[in-house]
Amino acid sequence: MAAPEAIELTRLVYSDVLNFNLAKDTMVHLSSLLLKHYHGGHVVIRLALGGCTNRPFYRIVAAYNKRARDSKHIEQLGSFDPLPNLYNEKLVSLNFQRIKYWIACGAHPTKPVAKLLGLSGFFPLYPMTVTKAERLRKTVAQKEALGASEEGSEEASESKPETA
Amino acid sequence: MAAFKITRRLIRDVELKSAVLFRCARRTLCSESANNSPTDGRSPRFSDKEVQNILTKITGLDLQKAFRPVKQELKPPTYRLMTDAQLAQATQKAMQVAKERLKMPPVLPERKPIDDVLAEDKFLEGLETVKYVFTDITYNIPHRERFIVIREPDGTLRKATWEERDRMVQLYFPREGRRLTPPPVFKEENLKVVFLQDRHEDILDLCLVQFEPDSPDYRRVHNLTYEDIDKHGKYDLLRSTRHFGGMVWYLVNGKKIDGLLIDMIQRDLIQDAASVIHLYHMLHPRGSSAKEAGEQQAQGIDLVKIFARTESQKAGYVELALQAYQETSTECSAQSSSP
Numbered sequence: 001m002a003a004p005e006a007i008e009l010t011r012l013v014y015s016d017v018l019n020f021n022l023a024k025d026t027m028v029h030l031s032s033l034l035l036k037h038y039h040g041g042h043v044v045i046r047l048a049l050g051g052c053t054n055r056p057f058y059r060i061v062a063a064y065n066k067r068a069r070d071s072k073h074i075e076q077l078g079s080f081d082p083l084p085n086l087y088n089e090k091l092v093s094l095n096f097q098r099i100k101y102w103i104a105c106g107a108h109p110t111k112p113v114a115k116l117l118g119l120s121g122f123f124p125l126y127p128m129t130v131t132k133a134e135r136l137r138k139t140v141a142q143k144e145a146l147g148a149s150e151e152g153s154e155e156a157s158e159s160k161p162e163t164a
Numbered sequence: 165m166a167a168f169k170i171t172r173r174l175i176r177d178v179e180l181k182s183a184v185l186f187r188c189a190r191r192t193l194c195s196e197s198a199n200n201s202p203t204d205g206r207s208p209r210f211s212d213k214e215v216q217n218i219l220t221k222i223t224g225l226d227l228q229k230a231f232r233p234v235k236q237e238l239k240p241p242t243y244r245l246m247t248d249a250q251l252a253q254a255t256q257k258a259m260q261v262a263k264e265r266l267k268m269p270p271v272l273p274e275r276k277p278i279d280d281v282l283a284e285d286k287f288l289e290g291l292e293t294v295k296y297v298f299t300d301i302t303y304n305i306p307h308r309e310r311f312i313v314i315r316e317p318d319g320t321l322r323k324a325t326w327e328e329r330d331r332m333v334q335l336y337f338p339r340e341g342r343r344l345t346p347p348p349v350f351k352e353e354n355l356k357v358v359f360l361q362d363r364h365e366d367i368l369d370l371c372l373v374q375f376e377p378d379s380p381d382y383r384r385v386h387n388l389t390y391e392d393i394d395k396h397g398k399y400d401l402l403r404s405t406r407h408f409g410g411m412v413w414y415l416v417n418g419k420k421i422d423g424l425l426i427d428m429i430q431r432d433l434i435q436d437a438a439s440v441i442h443l444y445h446m447l448h449p450r451g452s453s454a455k456e457a458g459e460q461q462a463q464g465i466d467l468v469k470i471f472a473r474t475e476s477q478k479a480g481y482v483e484l485a486l487q488a489y490q491e492t493s494t495e496c497s498a499q500s501s502s503p
Contacts, residue, residue, distance in 0.1 A: 089295045093300075133291045134287065
């Protein structure tokens with residue numbers, strides 16, 4: 001038995017809740033409702049391959065985890081051209097506003113996407129990027145050391161026949 | 165699910181449309197706010213109301229030239245039967261459209277180069293041999309505020325230079341008529357050919373479409389065009405087009421208005437000549453001609469005479485033209501009064 005005052009109160013509260021929900025800053029997160037189709041699936045931000053033979057082109061895309069790599073995505077968030085152009089640049093476009101939205105909705109970026117976002121400065125640098133750089137420098141240093149030692153041994157072997 | 169998709173599409177459409185409107189409104193608003201800024205204690209700028217009024221008056225409104233046949237798809241002409249009142253209305257409308265077309269493009273100071281480094285990660289050196297260019301393709305932000313950063317092969321993360329910015333913006337948000345690399349017409353030798361063919365207006369229109377108003381290329385092409393016009397006295401090519409105001413502004417700033425004045429006097433446009441000299445006094449208020457004119461409070465043809473006496477470089481020619489004008493005006497008045 002709802003008294004008229006109670007009805008009025010609930011109407012006021014409901015309108016307040018509506019106004020609050022429709023304010024600019026709050027986001028209505030509906031991704032949990034959408035995931036009812038895939039068991040244990042989640043939204044990922046990944047690279048979808050396109051282009052032609054010997055000419056790859058990636059689209060940065062928000063899609064379900066279970067979908068095929070190039071099939072229907074939820075939204076395209078950018079592009080990545082892995083082949084450098086005339087000015088020796090690799091072009092990456094990122095829709096930061098929408099990427100922020102999808103990450104807020106709980107999307108997981110894959111490794112290459114995380115690497116790109118780290119290089120762009122949007123994310124902190126991906127750890128494997130740093131590790132790779134360190135390993136490269138180690139190998140370069142080792143090669144140099146080897147080369148120096150080889151030169152040293154060559155000089156020693158050259159000077160020996162001269163003296164002999 | 166379907167309802168959600170539809171609502172999402174609607175919201176996106178609304179967002180896009182409002183974004184487009186916002187961008188257009190933002191562009192017009194910017195130009196208006198520049199017009200309304202005060203001029204006290206500062207040398208007058210191109211966008212001041214007074215300066216704009218003078219320049220629009222001098223540009224003139226030749227409907228025949230403004231609505232010259234432009235290269236378009238071939239369509240049979242449409243004929244309409246109108247009363248006199250309707251014809252007057254149609255000419256009014258045409259004048260409004262011509263005024264829109266004659267709106268002067270802005271004259272901005274040259275843009276300062278960007279060399280902002282966001283991060284220096286020296287340990288990333290050697291990992292890549294190419295630069296990575298990251299562009300933010302969010303729809304709702306103006307192109308000037310877009311984030312375009314470059315990760316160099318040596319690990320520095322820096323903001324893109326103006327040329328790289330223009331290229332990226334044109335790539336992801338292409339503008340009609342603009343090309344990624346500027347066409348070879350804008351090189352010096354090719355510009356000379358264009359000037360020989362008297363196609364200054366076309367090259368200026370092309371320059372407006374291709375370059376940003378504050379880019380050094382835009383200014384270089386415009387300055388070369390104006391110099392060429394001044395050298396050969398071809399001022400009439402730009403009269404009644406949207407570039408006339410810019411040309412007058414450049415000449416007044418460079419103190420080269422003698423040729424222009426002679427041309428105006430020869431075409432019996434004394435009021436326009438007086439306005440040009442008024443503008444000159446506004447921009448160089450400490451010159452001798454400005455002081456004399458201020459003392460004598462001269463108007464119209466007297467202003468021109470004072471200027472010819474004091475600060476003009478081709479004083480002889482200007483006075484000769486003035487004499488010829490006065491003789492013809494006395495002849496005309498004598499002829500009209502005699503019968």
